[in-house]
Amino acid sequence: MISRTLAIVFHGCEEALAKRLVNGECELEASTNAYDWLGHGCYGWEDSPVRAWQWAHEAAEAGRIQKPAVVGIVIDLGYCLNLVDAESLRLVREAYSHYQAVCHSSGISEARNRGPEFKARFLDCAVLETLHASHAAQGLQPFDTVRGFFVEGSELYPGAGLRDRDHIQICVRNPQCIKGYFLPR
Numbered sequence: 001m002i003s004r005t006l007a008i009v010f011h012g013c014e015e016a017l018a019k020r021l022v023n024g025e026c027e028l029e030a031s032t033n034a035y036d037w038l039g040h041g042c043y044g045w046e047d048s049p050v051r052a053w054q055w056a057h058e059a060a061e062a063g064r065i066q067k068p069a070v071v072g073i074v075i076d077l078g079y080c081l082n083l084v085d086a087e088s089l090r091l092v093r094e095a096y097s098h099y100q101a102v103c104h105s106s107g108i109s110e111a112r113n114r115g116p117e118f119k120a121r122f123l124d125c126a127v128l129e130t131l132h133a134s135h136a137a138q139g140l141q142p143f144d145t146v147r148g149f150f151v152e153g154s155e156l157y158p159g160a161g162l163r164d165r166d167h168i169q170i171c172v173r174n175p176q177c178i179k180g181y182f183l184p185r
Contacts, residue, residue, distance in 0.1 A: 006073075006179075007147075008075075009045060009073075009153055014065040014068075015066075018183065021071050028157055028175075034111070038170075039125055039146060040129065041172050044075075046147070048167055054165070071183065072182040073172075073182075075172055077147065078174060080143065083146065096127045117152055144173060149166070
């Protein structure tokens with residue numbers, strides 16, 4: 001886990017939203033989709049404006065936004081569930097066991113990650129939201145942010161362990177951790 005470290009993330013969005021964010025006219029709204037990779041919150045790619053541009057252009061091609069743009073965000077990670085840390089991964093594994101038990105006792109089916117490269121992360125979102133709810137129920141300090149590394153895309157070369165869309169994604173759960181917005185050069 002991380003406590004008190006600044007990060008620069010980049011968020012792909014509609015150009016008008018990027019301008020409103022930078023001008024202080026609004027705040028980034030949390031995503032609450034059932035398939036969000038790191039649970040509910042505001043998302044960005046750590047240190048990767050290019051990956052944010054890719055996402056924004058794909059969203060425009062799919063008709064989800066009209067004019068693609070990228071906004072930079074300065075974030076204080078605060079109390080961060082850092083999924084490249086062994087202790088954080090242990091907490092997630094325990095949350096999965098709890099999630100399984102809840103599903104079993106209530107008779108509902110477990111969520112499943114779906115689609116190419118499991119881009120629709122229904123199970124991951126359910127497990128992370130279970131972890132956050134469990135922390136709250138126990139009166140534990142809530143996580144301000146979640147940080148995860150993802151392998152995505154095509155191999156850089158045959159047999160590579162690296163992919164052309166590998167990235168670190170950050171999900172901000174506590175909006176007070178967003179310290180400012182800027183337009184990248």
